[in-house]
Amino acid sequence: GAPTISIFQKPPGVIPPGGSITICCTCQRGYGSFMLYKGGRQLHTLVQRGSRAEFSISNVTYKDRGTYICHYLEGGTVLARSDELDVSVEELRLPRPDLSVLPGHRVTVGADVMLRCTTTHPSTGCFLYLEGQIRAQLLPREQSDYNLSHVQEGDSGRYSCQCYTMNPSREWSAASKTLELVVR
Numbered sequence: 001g002a003p004t005i006s007i008f009q010k011p012p013g014v015i016p017p018g019g020s021i022t023i024c025c026t027c028q029r030g031y032g033s034f035m036l037y038k039g040g041r042q043l044h045t046l047v048q049r050g051s052r053a054e055f056s057i058s059n060v061t062y063k064d065r066g067t068y069i070c071h072y073l074e075g076g077t078v079l080a081r082s083d084e085l086d087v088s089v090e091e092l093r094l095p096r097p098d099l100s101v102l103p104g105h106r107v108t109v110g111a112d113v114m115l116r117c118t119t120t121h122p123s124t125g126c127f128l129y130l131e132g133q134i135r136a137q138l139l140p141r142e143q144s145d146y147n148l149s150h151v152q153e154g155d156s157g158r159y160s161c162q163c164y165t166m167n168p169s170r171e172w173s174a175a176s177k178t179l180e181l182v183v184r
Contacts, residue, residue, distance in 0.1 A: 003029045005072045007082035012129035012136065013162040013175045014088040019060050024132075025070035025082060026052040032074035039066050046070070065089040083134055094121050094173035097144075099128075099161045106182045110150050117144040117161035117176065124163040129175070131158040156183045 005027040015021050025034045025046060034046040034053040046053030057064055070082040097119040107113055117126045117139055126144045127136040139146055139161070148155055162175040 003027050003032075003072060003080045005034075005070055005080040005082045006132075006134070007068065007070045007085045008132050008134050009085060009087060010131055011175060011178070012131060012133075012160065013127065014090050014092065014164075014172045015060050016092045016174070017061055017089055020056065020058040021060055021064075021087065023055045023057070023068055023070075023085065023087075024052055025054075025072070027072045027080065029072075029074075032072050032079065035071040035073060035078075037069045037071065043068075060089055062089050085134055090172050092174045093171045094124070094163060094165065095119070096174040097126060097161055097163050097176045099159060099176040099179045101159075101179055101181060105180060106184070107151060109152060109183055111183075113148040113151050113155070113181065115146045115148070115159060115161075115179075115181075117146075117163065119144065119163045119173065121163065121165070121173070123166050124173070125166055126161050126163040128159060128161050131160075131178070151181075151183045153183050156181055 007025050010022050036043045068085045071078045072080040097117050100116050102114045126139045128146050158178045160175045160178045163173040165171045
């Protein structure tokens with residue numbers, strides 16, 4: 001069948017001006033090439049390492065915000081398109097939240113895990129990111145806990161969280177330090 005291709009950014013979340021970001025495209029077939037588009041404009045042919053290609057932007061500006069898509073090609077034919085990746089660039093004004101995990105960052109398959117994002121700033125919403133995933137998890141406002149029940153090996157990875165104020169001017173925090181969850 002047709003290959004599937006995924007796109008994600010690292011680090012995930014809202015990036016401050018002057019920060020840096022890597023846009024990663026992965027495909028389980030490792031011999032074609034990747035093309036990166038932004039807002040419909042072709043940017044780059046990405047250099048591949050194995051089944052993934054990376055495009056790094058250092059010293060990010062507001063011009064770098066927008067929607068990115070990867071195409072996967074073999075012999076000049078586009079075989080797959082990724083989902084859209086929205087890159088957000090904003091000043092980060094709020095203090096960095098803390099991410100913690102209970103019962104601990106090494107657990108066995110089937111365990112219940114709680115990820116907690118703690119912020120000192122009142123009335124904020126927070127997002128939980130898993131590196132490699134394009135979708136963020138919006139944490140419930142009252143308690144910024146996210147429960148993973150019956151974890152699987154696929155839940156392993158690098159998590160972080162980032163918070164924003166609920167007011168119309170929406171101010172963002174820096175992202176928390178990354179926390180590695182290991183499921184065995």
